[in-house]
Amino acid sequence: MKTTSTINNAQLFFIIFQTQVGVGVLSLPSSLYADAGTDGWITLLITGGAIQIIIFILYFLCARFPTLTLYEFAPKIIGKYAAGIISVLYVAFAIATSIIVLELFETTIKTWILFRTPMLVILLLLTVSGTYLAVGKIKVMGRFYQFVSILILPLILMSAYTLKDADIRYILPIGQNGFGTILKSTQKGIVSMLGFEIVLFIYPYVQNKGKAALKSLTLANIAVTSLYTFLTFTTFVFFSPNQLEVIPEPLVYMLKGISFVIVDRVDLIFLSIWIISVMTSYVSYLYIAGKGIQHLTKRKKTTGPILIASFIALFFSMFSHDRYTVEMLSGYHAKASYFFALGFPLMLLLISLLFKKKEESQ
Template sequence: MEKKLLSNVEIFFLIVQTQIGIGVLSLPNTLQNSSGNDGWISVLLAGAILQLFLLLYWLLLRRFPTLTITQITTTLLGKYVGTFINFVFYLYFILSSTLVLIIFVKLLKEWLLTITPAWMLTLLILLTCLYLTVSSLQIIARFFVLVSALILLLIIISFMSVKLPMDIQNLFPLGSSGIKNILIGTHDSIFLSLYGFEVALFLYPYARHKKRTFLKTISLANLFVTALSTYFVFLCIMIFSDKLLSQVDYPVLFFLRALEFQFIDRIDQIFIAIWIVPMMMSIVMYTYLASKCISISNKKQPTIVIINTGFIFFLSLLARKDDLSINLYSMFLKYVSYGMLFCLPILLLLLSFLRKETGEKT
């Protein structure tokens, strides 16, 4: 294990930067097609559900304070079953990183670099991410904290939307979409804008402050991302009509594009240029976690990261990039995540109680 431990601030931003990805930009559109003007309620419910699972994560991790989730699996399930589960974790993170990369490049091609070859953008992004991913978790965490100021800048830029006409009546009547549609929107929120919370499963052994302090830190991270996602959904519902919001793929960028200032043109492109950093941070963290799932020693970590980065590059080149294919990739990862991120931790927690197996509590 790496000797230097992570502070609460570093853990907070590791989770936040991993969760904040490209999903927030398209979330208002997706929720409009499922839960309508109650989309912001769906996001809040999604955050509450994830908070429940973060509590279950904490209950599991505090029983094995020196182990990550991949080490807990082999402890509770045995060498062979545990190794198989860890390999599934590895594939999950590799495929998640590949999917984020594909969507990332697609967005850049549509909004910024229209004539740049996709393979060139993919290579440049991965090489940039590789430079950070081969580092230790402590260095990655410090960089995440350093660039966190950009999130505040993005929020400030979004405040410029006050120049646009808004109609608060678009939010009413509350609950008009029905419980079923709100729950469908909750499902969409979890798997589109709040992914990344699973990083907590790997951070407990590296936390300087454990016990309830760790739970508070990951809970605050979840609260921040939920509030940010709710804010953008809330904003888009007030700005766009129901019909228009359901037709615009990236509503957040679309309303920024409509803003005009004498000293700044195309604010949406400035926003994307800044948003590139959070999107790349998701790729960095997923690639790092994939490498931790199969590496035995920290000395071999950089080599495994390089191999995995090359694997992700070739997967992204081979994958089809049309909307239907991307939706199929997302659907597949959703089903995998049901088992790996929700069912497995609960199973492990129950097994640890039934077998009365635990590490020294801290």
């Protein structure tokens, strides 16, 4: 792939970071508590280690084909037809992820902010702004992600402020649920922190590849793991175990209970920042889907394919939005995500190593 649109390692870091930090952060503490109790924050530390292993696998695969995306190097490894099937599956997965992001965005906004606003209007808010960003060059995405990442700082500060009312006894004794239970619940952590697989589609655009790129990927994983662990830990020491059992989105409830002299609804500020993180995740998966459609239809530009993916995601996201349906669809999506984040890349890496296949220009 020859391209004049490139990103530096800092932009690679922020693309990975912003793609991982998404819609799941609101309900993650509640989900982890359901599986691992107050040891859920330990689960996230283990999850970060597991994701780092996956990142090594993705990196070694990309390093064998440094100027090609997965859509382009898969045929060189497993043949045209098998690679075509995998490409279609990745496009479907990316669009499905976009649909779930849209649905969770709509239900959350309608619950907390825009109670009477029609569903379509809320969906269009994310669709139009996200599609506009996705059709730009990868460099534009990288710069935007880098710029909006500063908003994570007030999010951390707002959450840290609640620690003045924390009670460390809520999480004691540490490890009370057993290592087996903690380890088993890592699957929910991995699903909530998905997004690192975008490296399979943006690695060719990175200016400084090799160890510099791996360093950016690793730092992004450390940053996301630290952020999720901190936010989860904060909610666990703020709410009692009995409260965590009945609160679906503890982060928002936690911030709703505090106010300042000139700011009464801190939770609305938090949700405003959360919306940006949701949009960046949505944009990233639109980009993955658009690149796939472009490759399969042999188009020169990604604008048309991204618009197609955006329309499909919007259309299907307008169906049932009750929490039960969304959670059920998210469950199926979570199971499928293991194949796309680990299964297929690991298979391609092993085959490429076994048959010594790599990019000819190396």
